Amino acid sequence: MVDYDLLVPYGWTEAVATEYLPLVDDLVPARIVRMDRSECDVVTPHGPARAACPRDITGLCTGDWVGLDAERTVRQLLPRRSAIMRSSVSGRSVAQVLATNVDTVLICSAADGDVDLGRIERMLALAWESNAQPVVVLTKADAAEYLPLDEVRAIAPGATVVAVSAAAAVGLDVLTAVLSGTVALIGPSGAGKSTLANALLGAEVFATNAVRAVDGKGRHTTVHRELRPLPGGGTLIDTPGLRGIGLYDAADGIGKTFSDIESLAADCRFTDCVHETEPGCAVQAGLADGTITERRLTSYRKLARENEWMASRTDKRLAAERERVWRDINKQQRKSYRERGRR
Structure with a gap:
């Protein structure tokens, strides 16, 4: 009989067991803790292991639950409860998965410099779309001349906003209290993610570097997505x-990030209002009375246009792929007819 106790620190629960065990049949359930090109580190009911990733199972990511065969080869990707995705850095109309089966997303922004509200809104849209709960974390609070907590809370409806200092151990108890399940940290280099991860883990697990003094930008110290168990329960992905x-494809995430604007838009006189010069525009009225700011409305429009453009590119790519498939089918049919005629 398989003992699943070794999987519990890595997110195995009764709910996970109920969902996944009927799917794996004679395979062994495991969770990916780190991905390489053709192999991955996993944790299994028998302990940590190194597993092979065949080419026919693509897109595997840290946080995935998979099924392994007796040779420790991944044979099945189990359904994801959530996935943090961004558009590919290559510019192609495909998604890059950053982490999967995440329950809480920590959006990290360094408070010792200029806190970029637009960047936080962008990451909030990413987090909400993933089906996880976002928490905005202003890091390096001990070095900040001013903590813009009210400004950040105003742009993060539905999300918790906290200020912490991992180095000075300030605010970590408040942050820990709102963590749930698998926690993923996202943010730019230099935001203090690895330092915060080490503080939450209670050990120097991830390498850290100071930001460059000349421009305040960080250097990449974390080069892999890696999952570790948290000492108080749950797991963490740096x-x-x-x-x-x-x-x-983040329309829902944008809607939740800008729920204040979308709530106003529901009261516009015209359903196709673009919130510019139309009579009876509730969004423009909110802008006039200070309910929303020009910066926030501009950010909303920018992200909505970007998402629409990416969606149109994705639709064209899928249409092109379907056309290619049908061309290949027709080509094979014509070849078959010619060969039949010769016989």
Whole structure:
């Protein structure tokens, strides 16, 4: 009989067992804790192991639950409860998965410099779209001249906003209290993600570097996404710094991030209002009375346009792929007819 106790620190629960065990049949359930190109580190009911990743199972990511055969080869990717995705850095209309089966997303922004509200809104859209709960973390609070907590809370409806200092052990108890399940850290290089991860883990697990003094930018210290068990329960995934945060099919995430604007838009006189010069526009009225700011409305429009553009590119790519498949089918049919005629 398989003992699943070794999986519990890595997120195995009764709910996970109920969902996954009927799917794996004669395979062994395991969770990916780190991905390489053709292999991955996993944790199994028998302990940590190194597993092979065949080419026919693509897109595996840290946080995935999989089924392994007796040779420790991944044979099945189990359904994901959530996935943090951005558009590919290559510019192609495909998604890059950053982490999967995440329950809480920590959006990290360094408070000892200029806190970029637009970047936080972008990461909030990413987090909400993933089906996880976002928490905005202003790091390096001990070195900040001013903590813009009220400004950040105003742009993060539905999300908890906390200020912490991992180095000075300030605010970590408040942050720990709102963590649940698998926690993923996202943010730019230099935001203090690895330092915060080490503080939450209670050990120097991930390498850290100081930001460059000349421009205040960070250097990549985390190069792999890696999952570790948290001492108080749950798991943590540290991710490399994000330079570009392109949205991918994030309409719902944008809606939740800008729920204040979308709530106003529901009261516009015209259902196709674009919130510019139309009479009876509730969004423009909210702008006039200070309910929303021009910066926030501009950010909303920018992300919505970007998402629509990416969606149109995705639709064209899928249409092109379907056309290619049908061309191949027709080509094979014509070849078959010619060969039949010769016989």
